[in-house]
Amino acid sequence: MCHYNHENQEVPGPIIQDTLYLVDSGGQYLDGTTDITRTIAIGTPSDEMKRQFTLVLKGHISLASALFPRGTCGHQLDVLARQHLWANGFDYDHGTGHGVGHFLSVHEGPQRIAKAVNNTPLVPGMVLSNEPGYYRADEFGIRIENLELVVEKATSGDSVMYGFEALTRCPIDKRNIVTELLTEGEKSWLNQYHQKVWSDVSPLVEGEALVWLEEACKAL
Numbered sequence: 001m002c003h004y005n006h007e008n009q010e011v012p013g014p015i016i017q018d019t020l021y022l023v024d025s026g027g028q029y030l031d032g033t034t035d036i037t038r039t040i041a042i043g044t045p046s047d048e049m050k051r052q053f054t055l056v057l058k059g060h061i062s063l064a065s066a067l068f069p070r071g072t073c074g075h076q077l078d079v080l081a082r083q084h085l086w087a088n089g090f091d092y093d094h095g096t097g098h099g100v101g102h103f104l105s106v107h108e109g110p111q112r113i114a115k116a117v118n119n120t121p122l123v124p125g126m127v128l129s130n131e132p133g134y135y136r137a138d139e140f141g142i143r144i145e146n147l148e149l150v151v152e153k154a155t156s157g158d159s160v161m162y163g164f165e166a167l168t169r170c171p172i173d174k175r176n177i178v179t180e181l182l183t184e185g186e187k188s189w190l191n192q193y194h195q196k197v198w199s200d201v202s203p204l205v206e207g208e209a210l211v212w213l214e215e216a217c218k219a220l
Contacts, residue, residue, distance in 0.1 A: 002094050002135055002143065017043040020053070020176065022141045026106060035106050035129055036168055037145035041175040045140075052134045053142050053176040058084040059132040060144045061189045063096065063113070063164070067153055070160045071121050074113035074128070081113070081132040090134055097128040100147055122162060126150040130164070144172060169197045171216035179220055191219040 003024065006012035015021055021042050026035040039053060059081040066080055074097060079086075081096040097113030100106060110120040111128055122128070128150070133143035148164035155161050171194060179187070198217040205213060 001137075002092070002133060002141065004141075015042055018045060019043070020045050020049055020140045020142060022143055024143065024145070028103070028106075032102055033100055033106055034168075035100055035145065035147060036170060037131055037133075037143040038170060038173065039142045039144060039176060040173050045176060047178075049140055049142075050176050050178050051181070052090070052136075052140075053144075054178045054181045055084045055088060055090065056132050056134050056142050056144055057172065057177060057190075058182065058186060060130055060146070061186050063130050063132070064146070064148065064166060065163075065185075065189060067155065067161045067163045068122070070123075070162065072162070073117075073119055073121055074111060075115065075117050077122075078113050078115055081130070085132070085134060092133045092135060094133070096132055097130050097148075100127045100129060102127075122150050124150050124152050124162065127167065128164075166193060166196070169200050171197055171213070174216070174218075174220065177220070182220075187220050194219065 019042050021040045023040065024037040062083065063077060063081040066077055068077060078096050082091060085091055095112060095114030099108045099111040101108035111122060111126050112118045113128060128148055129145050130148050131143055131145035135141040146166050146168035149167055150162055151165045153161045153163040194217040198213065202210060202213055
């Protein structure tokens with residue numbers, strides 16, 4: 001299931017060794033609303049778990065790296081996040097991205113990235129989530145979610161192009177990645193993202209947190 005609720009069970013599910021722990025979190029602050037999901041290794045996840053995580057990550061990177069012309073709507077981008085899962089016979093049963101309010105709702109339209117048609121064009125200043133996932137009943141769940149700001153991107157072409165700028169600053173657990181399944185471009189994206197996390201967050205922490213952050217943000 002994509003959203004676990006302990007009230008659905010007589011006994012809450014325990015965290016066990018050698019699996020994945022999915023944490024969907026966020027908050028509302030004086031300067032904005034956040035939404036983030038990370039999937040964390042507990043012990044040593046199986047090779048299958050790591051493979052599925054890597055397919056999800058490839059989709060996340062593909063959407064995060066996309067360039068698209070003015071007038072593009074979210075449903076036209078959805079396949080970018082699903083393509084690597086689809087190519088291997090997998091999918092996830094929720095949208096890829098939802099709008100996020102500033103002081104309002106964590107889920108806020110009209111913009112959305114999903115299979116269903118949504119005719120609201122993406123324009124600079126909009127914030128959306130980028131959260132592909134994969135879920136295997138009674139075994140494990142995976143989701144990687146950042147918030148993305150729609151921005152105009154400079155190109156050498158003659159069309160106005162938009163893309164995304166990641167707002168989220170949190171490491172993606174490298175212990176879950178099958179590095180051999182990533183292209184050089186995908187590795188470069190991840191290394192650059194982790195450098196941003198390190199540059200922005202390291203001045204704010206110290207001690208054990210700083211030691212952990214440095215390891216989590218090391219290049220592949």
